[in-house]
Amino acid sequence: MTTREKVAHLLRRFGLGASQAELDFYEKLGVEGTIERLIEYEKYDEGFDVSVWEFGVNARNTLPILQPKQVAMWWTLRLLTTERPMQEKLTLFWHDHFAVSASKVTQGPAMYQYLETLRKHANGNFLELLRAISKDPAMILWLDNNTNVRGKPNENFAREVMELFTMGIGNYTEADIQEAARAYTGWSFARTGLQGRRQPTEEEVMQLLREGKPLLEFQFRPLLHDNGVKKILGNEGRFDGDDVAGILCGRPETSRYITSKLWHWFAYPDPEERVVERLAKVYRDSGFDIKKILYAIAQSDEFWSEKCVRKQVKSPADFTIAVGRSLGIGQSLLRQRPAESDLFTPIPRQMFGPLRGLVDSMTNQGMELLYPPEVAGWDWGTAWISSATMLERIKLSSVLFGQGRATEFGAAAGAAASSSSAIESAQKLCDLFDAELDGARLNEVAKAVEAGGGASTLSNPRSATRTLQLATKVLFAAPEFHFC
Numbered sequence: 001m002t003t004r005e006k007v008a009h010l011l012r013r014f015g016l017g018a019s020q021a022e023l024d025f026y027e028k029l030g031v032e033g034t035i036e037r038l039i040e041y042e043k044y045d046e047g048f049d050v051s052v053w054e055f056g057v058n059a060r061n062t063l064p065i066l067q068p069k070q071v072a073m074w075w076t077l078r079l080l081t082t083e084r085p086m087q088e089k090l091t092l093f094w095h096d097h098f099a100v101s102a103s104k105v106t107q108g109p110a111m112y113q114y115l116e117t118l119r120k121h122a123n124g125n126f127l128e129l130l131r132a133i134s135k136d137p138a139m140i141l142w143l144d145n146n147t148n149v150r151g152k153p154n155e156n157f158a159r160e161v162m163e164l165f166t167m168g169i170g171n172y173t174e175a176d177i178q179e180a181a182r183a184y185t186g187w188s189f190a191r192t193g194l195q196g197r198r199q200p201t202e203e204e205v206m207q208l209l210r211e212g213k214p215l216l217e218f219q220f221r222p223l224l225h226d227n228g229v230k231k232i233l234g235n236e237g238r239f240d241g242d243d244v245a246g247i248l249c250g251r252p253e254t255s256r257y258i259t260s261k262l263w264h265w266f267a268y269p270d271p272e273e274r275v276v277e278r279l280a281k282v283y284r285d286s287g288f289d290i291k292k293i294l295y296a297i298a299q300s301d302e303f304w305s306e307k308c309v310r311k312q313v314k315s316p317a318d319f320t321i322a323v324g325r326s327l328g329i330g331q332s333l334l335r336q337r338p339a340e341s342d343l344f345t346p347i348p349r350q351m352f353g354p355l356r357g358l359v360d361s362m363t364n365q366g367m368e369l370l371y372p373p374e375v376a377g378w379d380w381g382t383a384w385i386s387s388a389t390m391l392e393r394i395k396l397s398s399v400l401f402g403q404g405r406a407t408e409f410g411a412a413a414g415a416a417a418s419s420s421s422a423i424e425s426a427q428k429l430c431d432l433f434d435a436e437l438d439g440a441r442l443n444e445v446a447k448a449v450e451a452g453g454g455a456s457t458l459s460n461p462r463s464a465t466r467t468l469q470l471a472t473k474v475l476f477a478a479p480e481f482h483f484c
C-alpha cells in the first residue's frame with residue numbers, strides 16, 4: 001500500500017473516516033506520525049468548543065433542561081467536527097463496553113457526565129477507567145448499585161464487572177460475585193455539594209455549570225458498607241470496590257478479554273492466539289496502559305494484512321459520521337452558531353434539523369446513541385446488515401440531498417465531483433466518500449449521474465442536489481461501501 005492508502009486505513013479504523021481533507025493533512029505526517037497524532041490526541045487541540053448545555057437552553061428557560069436526545073445530537077456534532085477522531089472512536093468503544101442506556105438513566109446531565117467519564121480515561125489506564133466508571137452516577141443507577149447495602153447486597157454490578165467489563169463469562173464463581181457485591185456496598189451518588197439533603201437552587205446549578213462541575217457526584221456511605229473480610233478469586237481482605245477493580249484488572253483472563261475486544265473493534269474478529277498473547281503481554285507489562293495496546297495494534301503486521309484492510313463491516317456510526325465528515329457537515333453547522341456563544345447561548349434552531357436527521361438515520365440503522373439495547377451493548381460485524389438496515393443506509397442520500405435539505409451540502413459535494421463526464425464525476429464521488437468500487441459498479445454510479453442530468457448539473461447547487469441524491473443512492477447501495 002502507498003502511504004496515503006495506509007493513512008486511509010488508519011483513519012477508517014482509528015478515526016471516523018478518511019475524508020479528502022483529512023487524508024491530505026495526515027499524509028504529510030506519514031504512517032508513524034499519523035499513528036502518534038491519533039493515539040496521543042490529548043497533545044493537540046480538539047477544535048470543538050460547543051457546550052452540551054447550549055442544546056438545553058431556549059427562550060423559555062434560563063436553566064438548561066437537557067434530555068438524552070439532545071446529548072446525542074451534541075455528541076453527533078462533536079463526532080462530525082472533532083480534530084481528535086480517535087478520542088471519540090474510543091469513547092464510542094467504551095460506551096459499548098461499559099454500556100449504560102438512557103432508557104433507564106433518563107436524565108440528560110447524567111448521561112453527559114457518563115460520556116465525559118469515558119472520554120477522560122479513554123486512552124489512559126484501564127484500572128483508572130474501571131474505577132472511575134464504577135463510581136459514575138449513571139453506571140450506579142443503571143446497575144442498581146445505589147440499592148447495594150450491607151446485609152442485603154445487590155449483585156448486579158458485581159456480576160457485570162466480572163462477566164462483561166473484565167474477565168468474561170466462565171472465569172469466576174457465584175461466590176466471587178457475592179463477595180464482590182459486598183465490597184461495593186455503600187457506593188451511591190448524590191447531588192454535587194448537597195449530599196442529597198435538599199433540592200439545589202437554580203443559581204447553585206448555574207454556578208456548578210459555570211465551573212464545569214457535574215450535577216451528580218459519587219457518594220460513599222460508610223454506614224451502608226460491609227467492612228468485613230471478603231474472599232474474591234483467591235484473595236482475602238477487607239476489600240472495597242477499588243480493591244476489587246485492582247484484583248480484576250490484574251487477572252490474566254482480563255488481559256486476554258480486554259485486548260481481544262480492542263483488537264476486534266480496531267482490526268477483525270476472532271484474533272489468532274499469537275495476536276492475543278502478544279497484546280495481553282503488552283497489557284500486563286505496561287500496567288494496563290490502553291495507549292500501549294493501541295500502539296501494538298497499529299504496529300502489528302496483521303493489522304495491515306489483506307484479512308484486515310476494508311474487511312470490517314461499518315457500524316451505523318462508521319457509515320453515517322464518515323459520510324458527514326466527508327461533506328464537511330459539522331463545519332457547515334458550526335458556521336450558523338453565534339461567534340460569541342457561551343454555556344447559555346441557545347444553539348440556533350436551524351442546526352437541530354440536520355443533526356436530528358443524522359441521529360435518526362443511525363437509530364434506524366440499528367445504533368441509537370446513548371441507548372444500547374442491553375448491558376452487553378450492541379452486536380457488531382454482520383449483525384449491522386439486514387435488508388431493513390441497508391434500506392436505511394441508502395436513505396441517507398435523501399437525508400443529505402433531499403428536497404428542503406441544506407444546499408450547502410450539495411454545493412460542497414457537487415464542487416468536489418464537478419467534471420466533464422459522468423464517469424469522472426462518479427470516480428470523484430467515490431474519492432470524496434472513500435469508496436473503492438470496481439468498474440461495473442462505478443459505471444452504475446455514472447449512469448445515475450447521467451440520469452440526474454449529467455456531470456454539468458454538479459456545478460450548480462440547485463441542480464446538483466437531485467443528481468447527488470440519485471448517484472449516492474447507487475453508491476450507498478454498493479456492498480463494497482459498507483466495509484472499512
